[in-house]
Amino acid sequence: MFSLPTIMAGAWFINSVVILLVVCFFMFHSGIYILECISKYGAGTNYFFISKELLPRWACYIANMALIFVLYILIYAYISAAGSVIKEAAAIYGYNINLRLIFIIFTLILGASIWWSGVGASRLTSLFLFIKIILFILAFSGLFFIVKTDLLLTSPVEGGQTALLPFVFIIIPYAITSFGYHGNVCSLYKLYHENERKVVKSCVIGCVLALVLYFLWIMGTMGNLPRAEFLTIINKGGNLDAFIESLYAVLNSKNIATFLLWFSISAVFCSFLGVAIGLFDYILASLNFKDNPSGRMKSALLCFLPPLILCMLFPNGFLIAIAYAGMAACIWAIICPAVMALKVRERFPDSRFKVWGGKGLIYAVIAFGVVGIICQLLAQFNLLPIYR
Structure with a gap:
């Protein structure tokens, strides 16, 4: 979420909203393909099991390695982001x-x-989520009153919105990460007692809420910060502290700025816990550690030490980490679920639950995943237009 306004500054508001809609469409369907696959094997099935059943061994290992990589790189990104916003908050209070x-x-x-x-830890996550919602309302109710519509709707360069189109491709890996709910599909299927309709409804609501939240976020930020101001943020590494500093400079209300800062802190805490709990449990189960203090300590060391060491070496890697997470998500959350859907339809041709769209939509989802990987690779070698 926090990376979106900075990385969307090149394409600006209208083009970015279109990309969000496209990414949301494909990410929703790739997640529902996971549901289609697990519905054939029953509740309690996890991603590793269906990938082992439906993919070649090498593809199964690649998919699960991509999943683990995403979890590790997101923990690194959230530690980096937390450090920057906490340091910013401490500086405000004189520390x-x-x-x-x-x-x-x-x-x-x-x-x-x-x-x-x-x-x-789950209850702590719920607490931070509640705090985040309250602070979001307090911060953004003020931001929306001072949004400048001419900043949002007027092209900041000659040539109109068309001149900004080359910058849309760099958005894709970041937007993919922002709609990554796929790890929860198996749990939802079990929670709703194998009721596919309820799972689909839950995923629709989640994707729409995320889409609305991101829309409000980029409207509130791009409607207050001129496009050129984002260059300052990017040149400072794109971390949250630089982003909040720029908002401080243009906001006339100290209260809005303070609410925004604490909203950022609570959001990072909430995101960190959500991802870290998933990786911690994955390590605990996959390595057969006992669920006792000793076994949980082993899992904790493997879960937190690698991203912490990475943060100590590369403290300002938030934006880069989110992009790599998006590229890995293209493998395990987009391409592999679509391929597994093809395989499961061959194995269970008379299945009662199938995602609409036939093979055409499946191939479109696969193509979208490939585009996401290509975009990040081109950006890595400086072959993609980036606003900086």
């Missing part, structure tokens, strides 16, 4: 705290909550 020390303390405290109790 200068070492960034790497913040990384360590943040990881130790939230990591310890997950090690201590999965239920406790």
Whole structure:
């Protein structure tokens, strides 16, 4: 979410909204393909099982390695983001705290909550989610009153919206990460007692809510920050502290700026816990560690040490990490589910639950995943237009 306005600055508001709609469409359907596959094997089935059943062994390993990579790289991104916003908050109150020390303390405290109790960590996540919603309302109710529509709807360059089209491709990997709900599909199928209709409804509601939230977020930010101001943010590494500093400079209300800062902190805490709990449980189960203090400590060390070390070495990697997570998500969350849907229809031709669209939509989803990978690879080699 926090990377979107910065990475969308090149294409600007109208083009970015169109890309969000396209990405949301394909990400929704790729997630529902996972539902179609697990519905043939029953509740309790996980992603690893269906990939092992429906994909060649090499493809199964690639898919699951991509899944693990996404979880690790997102934890790294959230530690990096948390460090930047906490440092910014401390500076406002007159404290200068070492960034790497913040990384360590943040990881130790939230990591310890997950090690201590999965239920406790889930409740902590719910608490941060509640705080995030309250702060979102407080911050954005003020932001919307001062949105400048001419900033949003008028092209910031000669040639109109068409001149900004080359910048839309870099958005795709980041937007893909923003709609990554796929790891929850198996749990939802079990939660709703194998009722596919309820799972689909839940996924529709989730995707629409995310789409609305992102729309409000980029409208509130792009409607207050001129396009040129985003160059300053990008040149500072694109981390959250630089983004919030720029908003401080243009907002006349100290209260709105403060609410926005604390909203950012609560959102990062919530996102970190959500991803970290998933990776922690994955490691605990896949390596057969006992669910006791010793086994959970082993899982915690494997879960948190690698991204923490990466943060100590590369503290400002939030934007880059989100892009790589998007590229890996193209493999495990887009291409592989679509391929598995083809295989499961061959194996169960008379199945009662099938995603609409036939093979045409499946191939379109696969093509979209390939486009996402190509976009990130081109960006990596500086072959894609990037606003900077």
